Amino acid sequence: xxxxxxxxxxxxxxxxxxxxxxxxxxxxxxxxxxxxxxxxxxxxxxxxxxxxxxxxxxxxxxxxxxxxxxxxxxxxxxxxxxxxxxxxxxxxxxxxxxxxxxxxxxxxxxxxxxxxxxxxxxxxxxxxxxxxxxxxxxxxxxxxxxxxxxxxxxxxxxxxxxxxxxxxxxxxxxxxxxxxxxxxxxxxxxxxxxxxxxxxxxxxxxxxxxxxxxxxxxxxxxxxxxxxxxxxxxxxxxxxxxxxxxxxxxxxxxxxxxxxxxxxxxxxxxxxxxxxxxxxxxxxxxxxxxxxxxxxxxxxxxxxxxxxxxxxxxxxxxxxxxxxxxxxxxxxxxxxxxxxxxxxxxxxxxxxxxxxxxxxxxxxxxxxxx
Amino acid sequence: xxxxxxxxxxxxxxxxxxxxxxxxxxxxxxxxxxxxxxxxxxxxxxxxxxxxxxxxxxxxxxxxxxxxxxxxxxxxxxxxxxxxxxxxxxxxxxxxxxxxxxxxxxxxxxxxxxxxxxxxxxxxxxxx
Numbered sequence: 001x002x003x004x005x006x007x008x009x010x011x012x013x014x015x016x017x018x019x020x021x022x023x024x025x026x027x028x029x030x031x032x033x034x035x036x037x038x039x040x041x042x043x044x045x046x047x048x049x050x051x052x053x054x055x056x057x058x059x060x061x062x063x064x065x066x067x068x069x070x071x072x073x074x075x076x077x078x079x080x081x082x083x084x085x086x087x088x089x090x091x092x093x094x095x096x097x098x099x100x101x102x103x104x105x106x107x108x109x110x111x112x113x114x115x116x117x118x119x120x121x122x123x124x125x126x127x128x129x130x131x132x133x134x135x136x137x138x139x140x141x142x143x144x145x146x147x148x149x150x151x152x153x154x155x156x157x158x159x160x161x162x163x164x165x166x167x168x169x170x171x172x173x174x175x176x177x178x179x180x181x182x183x184x185x186x187x188x189x190x191x192x193x194x195x196x197x198x199x200x201x202x203x204x205x206x207x208x209x210x211x212x213x214x215x216x217x218x219x220x221x222x223x224x225x226x227x228x229x230x231x232x233x234x235x236x237x238x239x240x241x242x243x244x245x246x247x248x249x250x251x252x253x254x255x256x257x258x259x260x261x262x263x264x265x266x267x268x269x270x271x272x273x274x275x276x277x278x279x280x281x282x283x284x285x286x287x288x289x290x291x292x293x294x295x296x297x298x299x300x301x302x303x304x305x306x307x308x309x310x311x312x313x314x315x316x317x318x319x320x321x322x323x324x325x326x327x328x329x330x331x332x333x334x335x336x337x338x339x340x341x342x343x344x345x346x347x348x349x350x351x352x353x354x355x356x357x358x359x360x361x362x363x364x365x366x367x368x369x370x
Numbered sequence: 371x372x373x374x375x376x377x378x379x380x381x382x383x384x385x386x387x388x389x390x391x392x393x394x395x396x397x398x399x400x401x402x403x404x405x406x407x408x409x410x411x412x413x414x415x416x417x418x419x420x421x422x423x424x425x426x427x428x429x430x431x432x433x434x435x436x437x438x439x440x441x442x443x444x445x446x447x448x449x450x451x452x453x454x455x456x457x458x459x460x461x462x463x464x465x466x467x468x469x470x471x472x473x474x475x476x477x478x479x480x481x482x483x484x485x486x487x488x489x490x491x492x493x494x495x496x497x498x
Contacts, residue, residue: 023405040431231431299411301434323429352427352434
């Protein structure tokens with residue numbers, strides 16, 4: 001049924017996923033759990049209680065040295081100088097055309113020490129790109145093998161994690177992190193995620209991952225915690241309109257087109273960076289096309305790659321599309337000409353040869369109440 | 371686990387014959403492979419189907435799967451309650467989640483399909 005798994009990489013939690021009855025699929029070169037008990041139940045657990053994800057396939061690149069900040073300013077889109085120690089920032093690695101090689105989270109561990117968390121399928125590409133950018137006064141190192149990464153996501157995440165760690169979690173603000181322990185195991189706890197909910201991403205050494213996973217599952221059981229797979233991760237991030245690299249954006253879509261102008265900094269303090277010219281222009285005058293959200297109003301589910309029609313004419317294709325379990329609607333994302341991208345614009349989705357009505361809606365589709 | 375009152379295909383559909391009436395659905399194995407079903411498309415009454423011809427589509431959150439009729443015939447009834455509540459396919463694939471009923475062209479042709487034991491053995495080997 002699935003391609004040979006012999007060439008796929010396995011995370012340190014692979015055996016546990018099997019033990020917990022996960023359905024495993026290839027993703028970005030890795031064999032990953034797509035679901036355990038059921039995608040919808042996992043999705044709802046994250047919205048209403050908590051879910052635990054293995055995202056150890058994500059990569060970690062370290063940039064360290066006196067020149068680290070200046071180098072990162074040159075190769076990322078956001079203003080790294082705004083970060084204090086223990087703070088993280090959503091950003092991207094633009095090419096000279098202003099389109100991302102990857103979207104990343106930049107963590108400042110110290111004034112001269114930063115970590116980039118990058119997409120699994122892009123680790124080698126990003127690493128080679130960064131090296132080719134000529135880092136001066138700093139060194140770029142691939143530390144992906146040194147970390148397992150667990151994402152504990154949902155409104156009860158803090159309740160579940162707090163009794164297991166001496167770190168005062170209430171003191172860790174959104175997009176901040178702290179070094180500490182989970183159940184005695186050294187860990188970095190970051191208040192970040194990819195679900196549209198509150199939660200933590202927990203970095204641990206690979207040989208500690210299993211113990212931490214088991215402890216969290218046990219501690220969270222009474223609070224509604226469920227192990228959750230990549231299937232739910234995808235529907236959760238789509239409801240929150242978080243872009244998936246390779247689907248909603250890639251090296252042909254600028255950050256402004258992808259709706260990520262907010263991670264493009266034109267601050268003087270940042271200075272020049274890859275793609276700045278294009279991005280500055282598009283931020284000022286607007287991009288020719290825009291990534292928009294749509295809701296299917298007819299009967300059918302829009303899926304990645306399905307053609308999108310505007311006034312009966314081909315206008316692009318669905319970049320992400322799915323049934324949205326929390327919203328109980330069929331939703332998706334696609335690029336439309338900027339002039340035709342307003343909420344309410346009617347479009348059609350070609351669902352395997354049948355044109356199904358949809359319309360542009362405001363995004364995010366889902367936003368949690370604070 | 372697989373009822374012996376019907377026949378099965380390697381595409382994971384079942385057909386239960388009563389005279390020339392054939393009731394068709396998908397198997398427990400198929401619903402497990404699909405995961406949470408959220409959408410179902412069935413044909414109109416009166417549609418003529420060929421053996422192994424497509425009669426609709428079932429979709430889970432993650433997957434799209436075409437439905438194939440185990441036998442040839444004409445659609446005489448469609449389970450419209452199931453279209454409105456397709457998640458029943460996950461909970462009761464061999465019972466309430468029947469999909470269509472056919473006036474079967476050649477009921478004897480069903481004898482060539484897998485019986486319950488053969489199907490069980492087939493999915494047992496595919497699962498490995």
